[in-house]
Amino acid sequence: MSDNGQLKLPKSIMPIIILVIVVIIFLSKSTITIDSGEVGVLYKTFGGGVVTDEAPLGEGFHIVAPWNKVFVYNVRQQELFEREMSVLSSNGLEIKLDASVLYQPTAATVGFLHQTxxxxxxxxxxxxxxxxxxRSVVGRYTPEQLYSTKRDAIQAEIFEETKKIIEPQYIQLNSVLVRDVTLPPTIKTAIERKLKQEQESLEYEFRLVTASKEAEKVRIEAQGKADANRILSASLNDKILRDKGIEATIKLAESPNSKVIVIGSGKGGLPIILGNQ
Known part of the structure; x- marks a missing residue:
């Protein structure tokens, strides 16, 4: 302790304290933690810049030289929502289109993405x-196609054309979703009126076809009955009718009901049966 009462450290301890401080600063500048869903791109200040021939730093704790840098990239799927993109249809009408783009950097090549x-x-x-x-895809279609029949095809074509542009640049395209197509009010009204008329026309045609089929069915059934009667009439003769009459007479005679039978008084010599019940 010095004469004025202050604590004085031995000179031999000072270098140790300075070394410890330097080590702490070194470590604070040399460590990095990569979170879940992220990778780190290493930049070597004295070693050729961005490291592209090695895998990027994965999740967890890493120690790097303090003169190097680490650039962290989110490699999870991300969404871009493009609202009211202004595009022109094939006949020059302005269309507003909303779309979502699902994408993510390609983890293995994120170094090239950072570099380029x-x-x-x-x-x-x-x-x-x-x-x-x-713009390229929508320009091939009419407003009516965009509004109704071609929505899925347009979505698929936008996906394919976007993919051709961005995937060579180390970005993975997962999906393109066309969420809404907004037409000028007058065009939308005209298309809806036309679609309604087409629907009514289809319903009317369906009713005509149904009625025609039902009429054809009735005609066929009537023709069948007429043919059956004609065949039956052609096959009947006096002998068959007399035999049928005799059979009917026998059955009536055998019934328990009271009756009076007049033999030989009917047409063709058949008996007449008179009953009180």
Missing amino acids: RGSDYLNSVIIPAIRSAT
Whole structure:
């Protein structure tokens, strides 16, 4: 302790304290923790810049040289929602289209993405790509096709064209979803009126076909009955009718009901049966 009462450290301890401070600073500058769903791109200041020939740093704790840098990228699936993109149909009408783009950086090649496009790849690659592909595809179709029959085909074509642009740039495209197509009010009203008329026409044609089939069915049944009667009439003769009459007479005579039978008084010599019940 010094004469003025202050504690004085031995000179031999000072280098140790300084070394400890330097080590703490070194470690604080040399460690990084990569969170879930992320990878780290290593940049070697004295070793050739961005490391692309090695796998990126994975999740967890890492120690790197303090003069190097690590750029962290989210490699989970992400969504871009493009609202009211203005595009032109095949006949030059302006269409508003909403679409969602599901994408993610390709983890194994994220070093090349950082080297060629950087962390702002959303604005420099994906947004221009989806807008360009949408304009190109929508320009092939009429407003009516966009509004009704071709929605799925348009969505698939936008996906394929966007994929051709962004996947060579180390970005994986998972899906493109066309959420809404907004037409000018007058065009939308005209299309809806036309679709309604087409639907009514189809319903009317269906009723005509149904009625025609029902009429044909009745005609066939009537023709069948007429043919059956004609065949039956042609096959009957006096002998068959007399035999049938005798059979009927025998059955009536055998019944328990009271009756009076007049023999030989009917047509063809058949008996007449008179009953009181």
